[in-house]
Amino acid sequence: xxxxxxxxxxxxxxxxxxxxxxxxxxxxQPGEILGFLGPNGAGKSTxxxxxxxxxxxxxxxxxxxGIDVASDNPNLQAxxxxxxxxxxxxxxxxxxxxxxxxxxxxxxxxxETMEILRRVGLxxxxxxRVSTFSKGMRQRMMISRxxxxxxxxxxxxxxxxxxxxxxxxxxxxxxKEEAERGAAVLLTTHDMFEADELSDRIAFINQxxxxxxxxxxxxxxxxxxxSVKIRxxxxxxVREEHIGIxxxxxxxxxxxxxxxxxxLTIHTEEATLENIFIELTGRxxx
Amino acid sequence: xxxxVSRAAIIGALLKKELRAYARDKIYLFLTxxxxxxxxxxxxxxxxxxxEDLTLAVSPSISTLIEDAKDSLKAMGATDAQxxxxxETDLAEQEEGLLLIEFGNAEQMQQVIxxxxxxxxxxxxxxxxRDKEAGEAKPENAQKLNIDxxxxxxxxxIADVAADKKDVTVTVYSDANIGEEIRGAVESFVRxxxxxxxGKELPVTMADENSIILGEDRVGNQASLKxxxxxxxxxxxxxxxxxxxxxxxxxxxxxxxxxxxLVTPVRVSDFLISKAVFGTVMCLGQGLFVLLVIGGLTADNxxxxxxxxxxxxxxxxxxxxxxxxxxxxxxxxxxxxxxxTVPLLIPSFSVLFPGTAAAWVQVLPTYPIIDTLVGAMTxxxxxxxxxxxxxxxxxxxxxxxxxxxxxxxxKVQTL
Numbered sequence: 001x002x003x004x005x006x007x008x009x010x011x012x013x014x015x016x017x018x019x020x021x022x023x024x025x026x027x028x029q030p031g032e033i034l035g036f037l038g039p040n041g042a043g044k045s046t047x048x049x050x051x052x053x054x055x056x057x058x059x060x061x062x063x064x065x066g067i068d069v070a071s072d073n074p075n076l077q078a079x080x081x082x083x084x085x086x087x088x089x090x091x092x093x094x095x096x097x098x099x100x101x102x103x104x105x106x107x108x109x110x111x112e113t114m115e116i117l118r119r120v121g122l123x124x125x126x127x128x129r130v131s132t133f134s135k136g137m138r139q140r141m142m143i144s145r146x147x148x149x150x151x152x153x154x155x156x157x158x159x160x161x162x163x164x165x166x167x168x169x170x171x172x173x174x175x176k177e178e179a180e181r182g183a184a185v186l187l188t189t190h191d192m193f194e195a196d197e198l199s200d201r202i203a204f205i206n207q208x209x210x211x212x213x214x215x216x217x218x219x220x221x222x223x224x225x226x227s228v229k230i231r232x233x234x235x236x237x238v239r240e241e242h243i244g245i246x247x248x249x250x251x252x253x254x255x256x257x258x259x260x261x262x263x264l265t266i267h268t269e270e271a272t273l274e275n276i277f278i279e280l281t282g283r284x285x286x
Numbered sequence: 287x288x289x290x291v292s293r294a295a296i297i298g299a300l301l302k303k304e305l306r307a308y309a310r311d312k313i314y315l316f317l318t319x320x321x322x323x324x325x326x327x328x329x330x331x332x333x334x335x336x337x338e339d340l341t342l343a344v345s346p347s348i349s350t351l352i353e354d355a356k357d358s359l360k361a362m363g364a365t366d367a368q369x370x371x372x373x374e375t376d377l378a379e380q381e382e383g384l385l386l387i388e389f390g391n392a393e394q395m396q397q398v399i400x401x402x403x404x405x406x407x408x409x410x411x412x413x414x415x416r417d418k419e420a421g422e423a424k425p426e427n428a429q430k431l432n433i434d435x436x437x438x439x440x441x442x443x444i445a446d447v448a449a450d451k452k453d454v455t456v457t458v459y460s461d462a463n464i465g466e467e468i469r470g471a472v473e474s475f476v477r478x479x480x481x482x483x484x485g486k487e488l489p490v491t492m493a494d495e496n497s498i499i500l501g502e503d504r505v506g507n508q509a510s511l512k513x514x515x516x517x518x519x520x521x522x523x524x525x526x527x528x529x530x531x532x533x534x535x536x537x538x539x540x541x542x543x544x545x546x547x548l549v550t551p552v553r554v555s556d557f558l559i560s561k562a563v564f565g566t567v568m569c570l571g572q573g574l575f576v577l578l579v580i581g582g583l584t585a586d587n588x589x590x591x592x593x594x595x596x597x598x599x600x601x602x603x604x605x606x607x608x609x610x611x612x613x614x615x616x617x618x619x620x621x622x623x624x625x626x627t628v629p630l631l632i633p634s635f636s637v638l639f640p641g642t643a644a645a646w647v648q649v650l651p652t653y654p655i656i657d658t659l660v661g662a663m664t665x666x667x668x669x670x671x672x673x674x675x676x677x678x679x680x681x682x683x684x685x686x687x688x689x690x691x692x693x694x695x696x697k698v699q700t701l
Binding site: 052053054072074075077078080082084086088089090091092093097101102104105106107129145149 | 290291292295296299300302303306307310311541542543545546547548549550551552553
């Protein structure tokens, strides 16, 4: 097994008396996408701030690419890409100028600016000022900016928050491409669908603590119901029948109902990530 | 792995970005054009000469003074030839630009100076007094006189002086608004006149001593409005640049673009250096440009003026860093701008109104800057004359610059 790109052990941070992150531990492998799923104020952004060197942890340890995040080592920032939740772009500069400027901060002589803009569908607007961009276009700019140095680790903080489905799908596709390239991705979101679709593993974070960490499949299996819901026409009304998969006569009963001319739909009853989160924490993701 | 990038390359990239952001903002451009074009254009229309004509009241009239003195002087042994010489004394003729208005008594003169009475001079040269409050009509074919200062000689002034009496005192009345330059000029004039009459210096008292001369007394060395305004214009350029720079920093902080910059290899120190260098260069560059356009640099003063200009540019950049980092929004920035820049502006007015620089004004950080600029550009002040002011300015410069840097550092580290 390769060395994890991100290694976190007992990481803590507090704002005054408020303990925002309470000793969390996890790791992310190269090429892996770890979804950090939790409601607003759970400690997701604070964790990213510590791992990107913006704030210094007040306890525990964290290494990114083998570099202690508390060491103020510029080699750390040279190898990471960060996409913030707030769209902090230079509005009076064009898309290309924004990316070229950030490339110059990494010492990149001939940045692949146009190629990156093409990937996020902004190549034709390269020379337009960002102030003229829509919210979705600015978000795509944010994503493209985090790719400018071909980072080995990507920190993406709510990358599709508030975007339309088409733009969200485009952004998710580029994130997958980065992971396929070999980048470790730490993705924070409170969108369970996004976490489910993108993440290799998911960490549920609530009130500064990781309450569960596993693949989406395992979480669903662990916390969901092992049953099938079958809907049948029953005269003028619709009837539902739930069959437990582990029941001894489940196979025979399902075969019987499947052959029925009154069959309407068959659904598995696995839990959604939100259901699991509610079960674990007693609160929702919003 | 990306090749390590040098600090110089990072700071260079940040400076390039600053220049681009500055050039793209309409407000900054407007302020810059205002400074670089409008101020020099306005400056060219200012008068280059100084109006040093002085209307001076005296009481009693010179002829009365002389007539009153003749008997006493004769008794003291003065010859007819000496008395005839006294008759030929014409003080007004001897002082260029002096218009002498004679009053019969000191009380009337005092009332004219304090505005209770109006003094008019007819085309025949006669002085007519008018009590406006009493409803007296304006005299015909007459011109109103503005008399703000007058000299009251005591009875038997000449004889007492000639007799070498010890308690002879001449009183100068002046309006409270009269500048110290004029008071000083009159004081000199009285001393000279008395010396001419008595052959020795006499004590001269000022009836109204509520103003204070601060700095060097410029009596006999008045500057034209243009000369006076030249340092103030430079000072205003620095101030305007402070607003632009503060706004640039504030935008960076409020839009959190600084946060994005600081997750690259850029260190906080790189960011601070780039802001400080950019602000200083912009301030200095614009100040220098305006200075070259409006004049003021000479072979004798250029090194001193440029040094003071650099110190001023750094001082105002420090203020801009502080203001830009302090305001949480536009209104907040405006509040801090006003809070800090208005006190810094006050010393510049002491140039326009000599004698108004009270002791507390001299304490302000910009006083040594404007004082040295005025001294060097208008009155030929040298390095040796300016060392005290420069040391004081350097102390304030260090305080403001460091305060600005610390405030900005604190801000970006807590975003």
